[in-house]
Amino acid sequence: MSKRQTRNCEVPVTPALDLEIETLAIRAGHERTHELEHSEALFLTSSFVFNSAEEAAERFSGKSPGNVYSRFSNPTVRMFEQRIAAMEGGERAVALASGMSAIVSTCIALLKAGDHVVCSRSVFGTTVVIFEKYLKKFGVECTFVDLPDLQQWEAAIQPNTRMLFLETPSNPLGEVADIRRLSELAKSRDILLVVDNCFCTPVLQRPLELGADIVIHSATKYLDGQGRCVGGVVVGPNQLMEEVYGFLRSGGPTMSPFNAWVFLKGLEVLGVRMRAHCENAQRIAEWLEAQPLVEKVFYGGLPSHPQHELAKQQQSGFGGIVSFRIKGGREEAWRFINGTRLISITANLGDVKTTITHPATTTHGRVSPEARAQAGITENLMRLSIGLESVTDLQEDLARGFAAVQAAPK
Numbered sequence: 001m002s003k004r005q006t007r008n009c010e011v012p013v014t015p016a017l018d019l020e021i022e023t024l025a026i027r028a029g030h031e032r033t034h035e036l037e038h039s040e041a042l043f044l045t046s047s048f049v050f051n052s053a054e055e056a057a058e059r060f061s062g063k064s065p066g067n068v069y070s071r072f073s074n075p076t077v078r079m080f081e082q083r084i085a086a087m088e089g090g091e092r093a094v095a096l097a098s099g100m101s102a103i104v105s106t107c108i109a110l111l112k113a114g115d116h117v118v119c120s121r122s123v124f125g126t127t128v129v130i131f132e133k134y135l136k137k138f139g140v141e142c143t144f145v146d147l148p149d150l151q152q153w154e155a156a157i158q159p160n161t162r163m164l165f166l167e168t169p170s171n172p173l174g175e176v177a178d179i180r181r182l183s184e185l186a187k188s189r190d191i192l193l194v195v196d197n198c199f200c201t202p203v204l205q206r207p208l209e210l211g212a213d214i215v216i217h218s219a220t221k222y223l224d225g226q227g228r229c230v231g232g233v234v235v236g237p238n239q240l241m242e243e244v245y246g247f248l249r250s251g252g253p254t255m256s257p258f259n260a261w262v263f264l265k266g267l268e269v270l271g272v273r274m275r276a277h278c279e280n281a282q283r284i285a286e287w288l289e290a291q292p293l294v295e296k297v298f299y300g301g302l303p304s305h306p307q308h309e310l311a312k313q314q315q316s317g318f319g320g321i322v323s324f325r326i327k328g329g330r331e332e333a334w335r336f337i338n339g340t341r342l343i344s345i346t347a348n349l350g351d352v353k354t355t356i357t358h359p360a361t362t363t364h365g366r367v368s369p370e371a372r373a374q375a376g377i378t379e380n381l382m383r384l385s386i387g388l389e390s391v392t393d394l395q396e397d398l399a400r401g402f403a404a405v406q407a408a409p410k
Helices: 021-027 054-063 075-088 099-110 124-136 150-156 177-186 238-251 257-268 268-288 308-315 332-340 368-372 392-408
Strands: 003-005 008-010 092-096 116-120 139-147 159-167 193-194 216-218 233-235 294-298 321-326 355-359 381-385
Touching: 021 075, 021 268, 054 268, 054 332, 075 116, 075 233, 075 257, 092 099, 092 139, 092 238, 099 124, 099 159, 099 193, 099 216, 099 233, 099 238, 099 392, 116 124, 124 159, 159 177, 177 233, 216 257, 233 238, 238 268, 257 268, 268 294, 268 321, 268 392, 321 332
Parallel strands: 116 139, 116 159, 159 193, 193 216
Antiparallel strands: 003 008, 092 233, 216 233, 294 321, 321 381, 355 381
16 A cells, blocks of 8 residues: 655555545655655665564464565565555556566466467567567467457467467557457456556556556666666556565565665656656657658657557557668668767667667567567667657767768768
8 A cells, every 4th residue: 555654654545535646656655664764765684573483473474564584575665566556556566676577477476387378479579588488388378469450369369368468559669559448358258468568657558547457567667767777566456466476475586675766766757757758759750750761660659650549548648769760771770870979779768868779689689580570670670769868969869870871882
């Protein structure tokens, strides 16, 4: 449960109070110690002591609340969990060591041998590897479908399908799925709908309100916002989160208290940052569409985007990820990237610093060429994560990339 703080005590905050997300991002989950500190406390300890052997036994058995061991119970991590759960509108959150550990832990906790998953082709490359290689070793099969095609989702469902998994908007093309309709399909078959909400964050999209069962984040991205720490989080109903927590307690893919504290600070300014990311990305996307060397721009805020109207309906903004294809192939894409001077060449995203990467050889480099082709990840595709720098400076740096391509020997 999230908390509202008075000067001297904690007062539970219930959903009935209907606090705005900007307030939840700053106040929810704050547990003050007896020192009544104003900023969230950082608990750098591996374990916690007990007043007696009897109390220790009660804590370990779960019969009485309280901290035991930071692998699975730490006050700073709990504050982050409560805050993001409140922001997503979920009953409970479980924080984990990375975005991928959040995905893996969810699957291990909720799937078993013989189960089947339907997953979008348009997901992070490592997510494809998890479903296609590792979960398959333990008897979990996966069918990949085109994200926007509801008929493909329905046709792929089997009697043993347990989960539908997707990113919307997707990585890296920004495709958008109709969460409400997928929810209706999933609920009619008693299937879990899991949505990776990394690109939008709860500021721009709340999948649980649209019918999803579980929301997953790589906290490494926008929740942090400054490229400082790695982490992940899963949000959903208590019953399902108890299973994920059970795996965390035994398996140990634990978020560190320090990282949780950093994420708490990131959440405080998430709303302001996401609005700025959206504004800058919109201007860059429109500018790129006007460039003669650009073959195609992928951004939900552009009328040319095939799911532009759907994105307007279920998102309050279009995010900071802009991908585009340059005329040519890998040589032109690499020459463009190497021609920039300001933008960071890195595969991370969601940072205040703008980044650029070549998905076919980085984020999706371990995916088979056939799977990349099916997902639209071509050799001339580049992904930008638009930061908070001056748009003018970013345009000038992108112009350097175009100039480098034009200057290449013919």
